[in-house]
Amino acid sequence: MDALPRGIMPFPAPDLPEAVAHGFRAAVDEAARHVGATAPNPPVGCALLDRDGVILAVGGHHRAGTPHAEIQAINQCRERGLLDRAHTAVVTLEPCNHTGRTGPCSQALLATPVRTIWIGLRDPNPHVEGGGADYLHQHGCSVHVLQPVPTHAAALAACRSLLAPFAHFMRTGQPWITVKQALDATGSMVPPAGQTTFSAPASLDLAHKLRRATDAVITASGTIRTDSPALTVRRVADHPGRAPRILAICTRMGEVDEAYLLAARARGFDVRVCTDIAALPDMLGQAGVTWAMVEAGPALLAEIVARNLWHDWLTITADGSGMDRYDVRVREGDVTPLRLFPELSGMKE
Ligand SMILES: NC(=O)C1=CN([C@@H]2O[C@H](COP(=O)(O)OP(=O)(O)OC[C@H]3O[C@@H](n4cnc5c(N)ncnc54)[C@H](OP(=O)(O)O)[C@@H]3O)[C@@H](O)[C@H]2O)C=CC1
Numbered sequence: 429m430d431a432l433p434r435g436i437m438p439f440p441a442p443d444l445p446e447a448v449a450h451g452f453r454a455a456v457d458e459a460a461r462h463v464g465a466t467a468p469n470p471p472v473g474c475a476l477l478d479r480d481g482v483i484l485a486v487g488g489h490h491r492a493g494t495p496h497a498e499i500q501a502i503n504q505c506r507e508r509g510l511l512d513r514a515h516t517a518v519v520t521l522e523p524c525n526h527t528g529r530t531g532p533c534s535q536a537l538l539a540t541p542v543r544t545i546w547i548g549l550r551d552p553n554p555h556v557e558g559g560g561a562d563y564l565h566q567h568g569c570s571v572h573v574l575q576p577v578p579t580h581a582a583a584l585a586a587c588r589s590l591l592a593p594f595a596h597f598m599r600t601g602q603p604w605i606t607v608k609q610a611l612d613a614t615g616s617m618v619p620p621a622g623q624t625t626f627s628a629p630a631s632l633d634l635a636h637k638l639r640r641a642t643d644a645v646i647t648a649s650g651t652i653r654t655d656s657p658a659l660t661v662r663r664v665a666d667h668p669g670r671a672p673r674i675l676a677i678c679t680r681m682g683e684v685d686e687a688y689l690l691a692a693r694a695r696g697f698d699v700r701v702c703t704d705i706a707a708l709p710d711m712l713g714q715a716g717v718t719w720a721m722v723e724a725g726p727a728l729l730a731e732i733v734a735r736n737l738w739h740d741w742l743t744i745t746a747d748g749s750g751m752d753r754y755d756v757r758v759r760e761g762d763v764t765p766l767r768l769f770p771e772l773s774g775m776k777e
């Protein structure tokens with residue numbers, strides 16, 4: 429059967445069986461564990477279910493160049509002697525159908541007993557010729573892609589949160605940019621003398637989880653002069669062996685203290701100095717950054733707002749009680765990868 433143009437194949441969308449919804453939650457959670465380590469690839473998760481809907485294995489993509497989520501799940505099943513029972517694959521992103529750094533997942537799935545495939549989102553990568561969904565359908569599988577219908581809404585929202593930075597990166601060649609802004613009870617961003625932060629411990633944990641999840645941090649020379657910030661992942665375990673995070677330092681003057689630059693490189697950063705913030709998204713995109721976080725002072729944030737350079741914005745407001753308030757704004761639409769964090773999401777079970 430000839431391939432139909434993408435979008436024509438309807439991939440009918442029955443109600444989501446509870447077992448498949450459960451599979452999506454497991455697949456998203458597994459993929460989310462590796463967010464920040466997969467760029468320039470997307471984070472992807474895959475659950476394999478038996479005929480009764482029991483989850484046999486859950487795989488996630490760990491790093492570009494290493495096996496995709498489907499292969500991880502298949503290998504786990506095989507190692508445990510469970511592959512004969514595999515019946516349904518639940519994948520957050522359409523299985524690939526091309527040989528890149530690894531082989532096609534569509535064919536790997538066909539080599540198993542799996543014949544029912546639930547897909548969260550079609551692959552937004554325009555360079556991936558021939559969708560895996562069409563291929564699997566043409567080879568006799570029952571293929572379903574999540575649709576914007578009420579029974580799919582929670583699973584679809586989770587898959588969109590997971591894929592938002594990569595989808596944006598594919599569409600524009602630029603990273604998704606998250607601003608994290610901490611405010612004190614008076615609305616000031618400036619810490620008391622002798623301190624660089626004032627947020628509650630749980631908020632600092634969240635800030636470090638965000639550092640772990642993002643491929644680059646954007647700061648500016650005012651913050652460096654005042655705080656000499658480390659900007660490293662410290663309060664949570666970082667991804668072992670990840671590619672160096674990029675530290676983009678904005679300065680119109682192009683002058684950054686040499687000792688700071690040396691120290692930042694010694695901390696493992698790939699440091700880039702940026703004299704024109706308008707050029708920063710392209711610069712980061714060309715370096716393969718899919719998601720970047722801004723940790724800079726009021727002057728740079730004003731520039732970012734004036735130029736519409738942000739996609740979502742987390743405000744952490746401290747009132748001194750130790751229970752900070754979190755507000756998430758999304759510049760366009762309602763999809764944000766910030767919803768992946770339990771602290772910022774009501775989506776978790
Ligand atoms: N509460 C929070 O969340 C945070 C608070 N802070 C606090 O903020 C304070 C520092 O803030 P602030 O003084 O406003 O400094 P910023 O960190 O905002 O840095 C300002 C500098 O950014 C550079 N810059 C401005 N516009 C551009 C542009 N268009 N392109 C490239 N570079 C540009 C300029 O550098 P140059 O002069 O070199 O040309 C400017 O001086 C500190 O007290 C720090 O603790 C910092 C981060 C987060």
Ligand SMILES: Nc1c(N[C@@H]2O[C@H](COP(=O)(O)O)[C@@H](O)[C@H]2O)[nH]c(=O)[nH]c1=O
Pocket residue numbers: 610611617619624625626627631632635647651655656657658659660723724744
């Ligand atoms: N003040 C403030 C933040 N500020 C950011 O954290 C930087 C310090 O990072 P580090 O040197 O790695 O501990 C500081 O320079 C600024 O970029 N972050 C927050 O979550 N809450 C806060 O209250």
